[in-house]
Every structure is written in structure tokens, then in C-alpha cells.
Amino acid sequence: MKFKIKFADQIVGLFIIVALAFFAVIVVLIGANQRWFAKDYRFVTSFPSAAGVAPGTSILMKGFTIGKIDKLRLNADNAVDADFHIYDTYYDKVREYSILELTVSPIGLGSQLLFHPGTGEARLEEGAFVPTADSIQGQSLIDQELVLIPPKDDTITRLLANVNPLLENTNKTIVTVNRTLTEVNRALAGQSSGPLGDIVGDVSVAAAALPGAMAGVGGIVGDVESRVAILLDQAGSLLAELETIAGNLAATTEAVRDPTGLVTTLLDPSGSIKTFLDDDDALYKKVMSIVGEADKAVRSLQGIITGLNGEMPKIAGLLNETKAAIKQAQDVLEGVKNNPLIRGGVTERVEQESLYSAMREGSFE
Amino acid sequence: MAIISALGRAARTKASGLLYGLGFFYNVLKETGRFFRRAQVGYKVLIMQILFTGYEALAINAIMAIAIGAAINVIGSSLLPQFGQSQLMYSILIIVITRELGPLLTAFVITARSGTAIATQLGTMVVNHEIEAYMAVGLNPISYLVVPRFIGVVVSMLVLTVYFNIFGLLGSFIVVQVVNPTPIGEYLGALMSTLTVADVLSGLTKALVFGVIVSVVSTYQGFAVNRASTEIPVAGIKAVGSSFILIILADVIVTLVQYA
Numbered sequence: 001m002k003f004k005i006k007f008a009d010q011i012v013g014l015f016i017i018v019a020l021a022f023f024a025v026i027v028v029l030i031g032a033n034q035r036w037f038a039k040d041y042r043f044v045t046s047f048p049s050a051a052g053v054a055p056g057t058s059i060l061m062k063g064f065t066i067g068k069i070d071k072l073r074l075n076a077d078n079a080v081d082a083d084f085h086i087y088d089t090y091y092d093k094v095r096e097y098s099i100l101e102l103t104v105s106p107i108g109l110g111s112q113l114l115f116h117p118g119t120g121e122a123r124l125e126e127g128a129f130v131p132t133a134d135s136i137q138g139q140s141l142i143d144q145e146l147v148l149i150p151p152k153d154d155t156i157t158r159l160l161a162n163v164n165p166l167l168e169n170t171n172k173t174i175v176t177v178n179r180t181l182t183e184v185n186r187a188l189a190g191q192s193s194g195p196l197g198d199i200v201g202d203v204s205v206a207a208a209a210l211p212g213a214m215a216g217v218g219g220i221v222g223d224v225e226s227r228v229a230i231l232l233d234q235a236g237s238l239l240a241e242l243e244t245i246a247g248n249l250a251a252t253t254e255a256v257r258d259p260t261g262l263v264t265t266l267l268d269p270s271g272s273i274k275t276f277l278d279d280d281d282a283l284y285k286k287v288m289s290i291v292g293e294a295d296k297a298v299r300s301l302q303g304i305i306t307g308l309n310g311e312m313p314k315i316a317g318l319l320n321e322t323k324a325a326i327k328q329a330q331d332v333l334e335g336v337k338n339n340p341l342i343r344g345g346v347t348e349r350v351e352q353e354s355l356y357s358a359m360r361e362g363s364f365e
Numbered sequence: 366m367a368i369i370s371a372l373g374r375a376a377r378t379k380a381s382g383l384l385y386g387l388g389f390f391y392n393v394l395k396e397t398g399r400f401f402r403r404a405q406v407g408y409k410v411l412i413m414q415i416l417f418t419g420y421e422a423l424a425i426n427a428i429m430a431i432a433i434g435a436a437i438n439v440i441g442s443s444l445l446p447q448f449g450q451s452q453l454m455y456s457i458l459i460i461v462i463t464r465e466l467g468p469l470l471t472a473f474v475i476t477a478r479s480g481t482a483i484a485t486q487l488g489t490m491v492v493n494h495e496i497e498a499y500m501a502v503g504l505n506p507i508s509y510l511v512v513p514r515f516i517g518v519v520v521s522m523l524v525l526t527v528y529f530n531i532f533g534l535l536g537s538f539i540v541v542q543v544v545n546p547t548p549i550g551e552y553l554g555a556l557m558s559t560l561t562v563a564d565v566l567s568g569l570t571k572a573l574v575f576g577v578i579v580s581v582v583s584t585y586q587g588f589a590v591n592r593a594s595t596e597i598p599v600a601g602i603k604a605v606g607s608s609f610i611l612i613i614l615a616d617v618i619v620t621l622v623q624y625a
Binding site: 020026 | 415419449450523531557558561
């Protein structure tokens with residue numbers, strides 16, 4: 001009898017037992033390598049998108065797999081919450097300020113989830129939140145140099161690391177310009193309630209109020225001119241009176257100097273002057289009252305002139321400010337008129353011409 | 366009109382054949398349940414079936430597994446690093462060997478070797494009226510002839526799939542050492558980290574389904590022989606053809622179920 005037939009039972013038994021043994025060894029090896037019986041430390045993180053991440057994605061640190069992603073779920077804020085675990089052999093790497101970084105191959109060769117340990121002394125407690133590098137919290141940790149990030153060692157990644165911030169800045173600038181233009185358009189359309197809208201509204205109100213203001217300024221100037229003219233007229237009349245008085249005083253003085261003249265006649269005790277003056281100081285008192293009146297008039301004139309001199313710089317300043325305001329208003333109106341962003345511009349005024357003159361000029365040309 | 370009649374007749378024949386096949390499969394399952402309570406009936410037949418179907422196919426199975434595993438290793442280790450994806454080699458190896466080609470190629474080998482043998486043997490027994498003799502002495506042909514072959518093929522299929530995985534995943538490592546020397550610890554560590562129980566169970570599930578298909582189709586085609594010896598090779602050919610088609614269909618369905 002052939003060997004195989006004679007020992008068929010033993011051969012088949014061995015054939016099956018060896019296969020079962022191999023199967024058991026494979027299962028044990030799988031369990032050992034996949035850490036079925038090892039302690040894992042679980043943490044949570046959040047990604048802006050699940051692209052490039054899936055349950056089972058390895059978490060790498062310096063090329064070593066130190067953990068895996070367990071579960072992903074979309075939360076109410078449209079971010080992706082992720083549960084992941086770190087092997088117990090690498091738990092001491094998970095320190096304060098640690099972050100995760102999802103790097104995507106620039107030429108479409110998949111992605112890697114990298115772990116960067118923090119510089120803190122304390123280990124993170126199980127269940128703690130570990131931010132990602134592209135989150136605000138992660139960026140803050142990187143900016144404060146609280147996390148150890150090794151330099152990227154491939155050229156394309158290095159280039160992209162430099163290009164990405166530029167692109168992000170360009171993108172932010174474009175978005176800002178776009179928002180600004182939108183805001184300007186809305187402001188010019190009168191739909192904005194922001195500062196720019198207020199400014200445009202104020203300019204519009206100011207431009208609308210400018211003719212009234214100009215009329216007010218004209219009124220003020222006219223009023224000032226009329227008051228100054230009245231003051232100048234009063235001052236002129238007073239000066240004329242003073243001139244007459246001065247002339248009279250000069251003639252009197254001349255008459256007093258004449259030895260045969262008026263003084264002698266006045267000093268004659270039997271003369272009419274003496275008689276006239278011997279009136280118990282009545283004339284003297286009269287003269288003194290006249291002098292007092294003249295003194296009052298001179299003081300009043302002096303006060304008017306002093307007040308006028310004090311008001312003149314203010315009047316001059318007011319005129320200068322008015323002139324500057326008119327120039328600024330003219331510049332604003334010209335700028336608003338020349339601004340290409342204004343849609344529609346300032347409505348042109350339609351001047352209504354005299355029908356008679358227009359028809360006549362047209363007919364006789 | 367004649368064409369319509371012919372189509373109707375063909376459809377009725379196919380439906381009848383399908384119902385007969387389902388009834389045959391049901392009887393096989395029913396008798397399989399009883400087999401282990403009266404194992405003495407076909408125990409020796411079962412052992413011989415596993416010997417011929419499993420043990421004797423081990424050599425060709427191992428050679429195929431090593432060759433395919435080595436080919437995947439060599440191609441992967443030279444191609445994938447160009448894309449910076451060397452670690453994918455283990456995933457590809459596992460998907461190809463454990464999930465797909467392992468059970469599929471093993472089923473093809475068993476169909477080619479044992480399927481034809483079973484159909485031919487049973488067809489010959491029908492032609493020689495041996496089946497009638499079994500029935501005359503009170504032996505149920507399904508219990509005594511089909512069930513041991515059914516169990517033998519299924520067990521052989523499962524065991525050979527395990528061996529295919531072993532040789533495909535580990536045996537290829539020996540060949541790879543010639544081309545690309547790699548430490549065994551690193552290779553095994555990476556391989557076992559990537560391999561999951563789901564991968565292994567997926568391959569074994571396919572092996573179980575394929576084993577059932579090959580054994581049932583082969584025994585059915587063997588019993589389908591009527592009286593002429595010329596029908597015997599036809600039964601063998603039909604057994605192989607039907608088994609291949611059903612195996613591929615089952616492979617697609619099982620894969621869809623697993624990945625759905």
C-alpha cells in the first residue's frame with residue numbers, strides 16, 4: 001500500500017493542524033502588532049476638513065507611528081472632531097503645547113498626520129484636546145515657539161512652506177480689497193451704515209449745506225462791513241470835531257500872546273472882561289464843564305478805536321477761515337466729481353435759459 | 366412561433382434544472398448536518414478527499430503563492446518608492462494575496478484538479494450503476510458519496526487558503542532577499558501591522574463560498590450523467606465551466622458585500 005494511503009489519516013491531520021497553527025500564529029502576531037492587549041491613551045482634536053484623514057490614519061513622529069486616528073465626526077460648527085490614540089510607549093511625548101499637523105503631498109501622493117511634541121514639562125492628561133497646526137490655537141503655540149517642529153526636509157515642501165503664506169496673504173488681501181470695494185459700492189449707493197457710509201453721507205450733507213453756509217458767510221461779511229463802515233463814519237465825524245476844537249485853541253493861544261490884544265484887555269480891572277469874569281466863578285465852572293465833556297468825548301473815541309483794533313484780527317481770521325473752507329469745499333467737490341468709483345456722479349444742473357434770447361440768437365445766427 | 370416555443374422550453378428546462386440544483390444543495394446541507402453523528406459512514410472517504418484535494422494540491426498552491434508574492438514584492442519595491450509610497454507595498458500584498466488571489470487561485474486549482482475528478486468519478490459510478498447498487502443496499506448516495514466530498518473540498522479549500530497566505534506573505538520574503546535584502550523583523554512587523562483580522566476573515570469567507578460552489582457543482586454534474594460513458598468528460602467540462610463562472614460571480618458579490 002502506498003505511503004500516502006497507509007498514513008492518510010496522519011497526513012491529513014498534520015496538514016490541518018499545521019494550517020491551524022499557522023492561522024493561530026498569524027492572529028497572535030496581528031494582535032501583538034496591532035496592540036490588542038496594550039494600553040492606548042486617547043485624545044481629541046479638530047480638523048477644518050476630513051480630507052486626507054480617515055479612521056486608521058497613522059500619526060507619525062519623526063517617521064515612527066506613535067498612534068492612529070480612531071473616529072471622525074462632523075460637529076455642529078461644521079468642523080471635524082477626531083478621536084485618536086497614542087501608544088503607551090510614546091505617551092511621554094505627549095506634553096503640554098503639543099500639536100498635530102496634517103501635511104498633504106504637493107503632487108497628490110497622499111497625506112501624513114504628524115505629531116509635534118510641546119515644550120511643556122507636564123504630560124497631557126488622557127482625553128485632552130490637542131490642537132492642529134492650522135488652528136488659531138496651534139498657530140499661537142507655534143508663534144510662541146512652545147512646540148518643537150522639525151524643519152521639512154524635502155525641497156517641494158520647503159518651497160510650499162514659503163509659498164503658502166504668500167498665497168494666504170495674497171488671498172487675504174484680495175478678500176479685503178473685495179470687501180472694501182463692496183463696502184465702497186454700498187456706501188456710494190447709500191446702503192452702508194458703516195464709517196465709510198457715514199463719511200460719504202456727511203460729505204453729501206456738507207455739499208448740500210455748502211450753498212447755505214456760503215450765503216451765511218456772505219451775510220456775516222456784509223454785516224461786519226456795515227458795522228465797520230458805521231464805526232469809521234463815527235470816528236471821522238469825531239476827528240472833524242476835534243480838528244475844529246484844535247483850531248479854536250490855536251487861535252485862542254495866538255490871541256493870548258498878543259500884548260495889546262485880548263489878554264491885556266481881559267486883565268484890565270476896569271474892563272468889561274474883568275467885570276465879566278467877576279461872576280463868582282460861574283464862567284470858570286462853565287468852561288470846566290465844557291472841558292469835562294470834551295474829555296469824555298475823547299475817551300469814548302479812544303475806546304471805540306481800541307475796540308476796533310481788537311476786533312480787526314478776529315475779522316481778518318474769520319475771513320481767512322472762510323476762504324480756506326471755501327477752498328476745501330471746492331477740493332472735496334472736485335474730488336467727488338472726479339472719483340471713478342462714484343456711480344452716476346453729481347447730477348448736472350440744468351440751466352434754464354431765457355426763451356426769448358435763445359430763440360432770438362438761434363434765429364439770427 | 367417556433368422560436369418562442371423553443372425559448373419557453375429552454376427557460377422551463379433551465380428553471381427546472383435550477384430548482385433541481387437547489388433541491389440537491391438543500392439535501393447536501395441536510396445530510397452534512399447528519400454526517401458528524403454517523404461519521405463512520407463516510408469518514409474514510411472524507412479523509413481521502415482531503416488528502417487528494419488538499420494535501421496533494423499543496424505543492425502547486427505553494428509555488429503559485431510564492432511566485433505571486435515575490436512578483437508583487439519585486440514590482441512594488443521598485444515601483445512604489447518612485448512615488449514615495451513604499452509603505453503601500455504591504456497593503457497591496459495583503460489585498461492581492463489574502464483578500465483576492467489567495468482564495469480565487471486556490472479555488473481554480475481545486476476546480477481544475479478535484480472538480481473534474483469528482484464529476485468524472487461520480488459520472489463513472491452512475492454509468493456503472495454503482496449508485497443504484499448503493500441505493501439497493503440502503504446507502505444514501507448523497508450521504509455516502511456527496512457529503513464527504515463536500516466537506517473535504519470545503520475543508521481543503523480553507524486550509525489551502527491559509528497555506529496560500531502563509532506562502533504568499535512570508536514565503537515570498539525569501540525570494541525578495543535576493544533582489545532587495547530586508548530584515549525579517551522589519552518585514553514581519555510592517556506586514557503584521559498592516560494585516561488585519563478582517564483581511565484574513567475576508568479570504569476565509571471567500572474560500573468557504575468557493576469550496577461550497579466547487580463541491581456542489583462537481584457532484585451535481587457527476588450525478589447529471591445518465592447512461593453513456595461519453596457523457597462523463599462532458600460532465601467534467603461542465604463542472605469546471607460552471608464552477609469558474611459561479612466562483613467569479615461569488616467573488617464579486619462577496620467583495621461588494623465586504624466593501625459596501
